[in-house]
Amino acid sequence: MTDSTKTRARGADKRRRLMAAAAQVLHRQGVERTTIADIAQAAEVPVGNVYYYFKTKDELVQAALSEHSAHLAEITARLDELPDPRERLKSLVAGWIEQRDLAARYGCPTGTLAAELDKREEGGMDAEVGQLIRSLMDWVERQFRELGRPDAPELAVTLVAAYQGMSLLANALRDPEIMTREGNRLTAWLDTLPAS
Structure with missing residues (x-):
């Protein structure tokens, strides 16, 4: 060299x-x-x-933002190796639960950045962080489509919004168990959704 x-x-x-x-x-x-x-x-x-x-x-x-995007791509690539879309979604939720202490202390990395950048007048990076959240929603929607769900876009919003909500509450209340309880509730919900 x-x-x-x-x-x-x-x-x-x-x-x-x-x-x-x-x-x-x-x-x-x-x-x-x-x-x-x-x-x-x-x-x-x-x-x-x-x-x-x-x-x-x-x-x-x-x-x-590039780091967060690369991290999301790594996570979804790993999850895409699982053969079943429902298992991919449940594994995504399990990953969120594993990050409960971090979420309780600082919130969702992307969600908190989106909220903060939206308040800035210059830069235009709020649209870029929005694209990052859109990437997650698109991946989640693809999983629901693979399950044959005609309401895949709506289900994707429900899942990602639930994650953002539980991250916000865990952070605001400094209670990581909110992530555990709500994550387990999401997993149970995913198990009840029939494939079409």
Whole structure:
């Protein structure tokens, strides 16, 4: 490996660490309270180096959105390996339940970011986070379609809205068991839906 290849690899690693740190810190602190220094510290990158990869905090918010999108793609790709769409949906809900402590402390990463970005006047990133939520709804809708449900779009809204609601309540009340109870209720509901 040449020196220039090693340098590029180190640079790519720093960029990846900054993107992951941006997603994590913005979820925990929110956009307005997070500084570039906070993200640099979480990524273990000197603050001055951040500007080489990201010129503004908005670029870091954009990077966080990309991280959330990549994470959703990874989750749905793993779930798509399951043979049955109902099991895919139930596994999605199980994943939400597993994240109950994080949701109780900070809320849904995408939902909280959507609410915060919607209040900003500049940037237009609220539409991008909306696309991320739309991606989840589209995947959920495909599962219901595979079950032969003609009401797949409505069922997708019901499931994703239930997740956002239980995340919000768990966060507002600092009660992770809301995620457990409501997630189990969603799983039972999925079991009662007949395939058409």
